[in-house]
Amino acid sequence: MLTESRAQPLLHRYPIRHTFPSREDAASLNLSLSRRTWHERETETTVRPGGGGPGPPRTTRRTAPPHLAPPWPHRTVPLAVASPRPEMPLFSVPKEVAVGTAMLGVAFATGLLAGKRYPSLLFGTSKPHKSIIGKSSPLWQYILDHSLREHPILKKLRLLTAEYPWGKMMVSCDQAQLMANLIKLIKAKKVIEVGVLTGYNALSMALALPDNGRVIACDINEDYAKIGKPLWKEAGVDHKIDLRIKPATQTLDELLAGGEAETFDFAFIDADKESYNEYYEKCLRLIKKGGIIAIDNVLRCGMVLKPRKDDLATQSIHHLNEKLVRDARVNISMIPMGDGVTLVFKL
């Protein structure tokens, strides 16, 4: 549960009327938080008091017609009750400290601007973009506004995960939705997730599976999953998620040894990049013909264009990309979504 104590840092940043962060903060959280959900937008209408007379417009809620109702019961998920904030003096630090801090800020901003114009000034290397369409781009916002239908508990898990410094590892929400749609399309029952974190994608897949479906969720660190587990339960799908805490290669080997080759419908590979080829080969044996493997981070923020000698993770991904384009066992599509995702269709 998102308790009040956990929500406090968020409330401090997004106080008073704003339930959601600013656009800039949302961008840094890797998501669109400042927008209403798909369902909220669909069930709002703007009216004028007195049947269209003068006065400020007023927004009211209406019941969605059946064809617009989401497939899950909708309810608003409040983060917590905002507490009043004390009045802050204009300067709560000595004037000299404030001036010094401001000067440092100007120097930092100048450095950043120079770095933008001349990227090699930043730490001596050129800094690639985080994704094909920048997360702060209005176009990315438009994509989310016009495609994302996020389950309320997925949204809650996304917000919760984004509170942590490592939250940026979380899968992109539009990408998770694509995978859930594929799972429904192929009527999948058994799926694998290699690299779970708090389980945003594991939960998204579990929601897309039938009640007797199963997600084999592989991770080496249970601490992340412990954060997400209560929300898996709240969504009523925890019985579909079989979390296995050990190196993913070991779990995949155990599945193969247990006679589960060619029994899975879908796999998502999103753990340590150096082992991607091994994960791919094992997952390929585990999924059925017609099954799909989704491989994340195949563009590595653009670094695949020129992998550095000391960057083993990007080299590993680049080698797998080179192999996949020639792999006669599969058809593929490389999609510039998030950090790049390759969809592999087993022949």
Ligand SMILES: C[S@@+](CC[C@H](N)C(=O)[O-])C[C@H]1O[C@@H](n2cnc3c(N)ncnc32)[C@H](O)[C@@H]1O
């Ligand atoms: C990018 S995150 C996964 C994000 C996740 N798919 C989601 O839906 O947000 C990578 C995860 O891989 C896990 N991991 C790293 N090395 C691993 C290994 N050898 N075996 C299993 N999991 C591993 C990490 O603990 C981390 O939780």
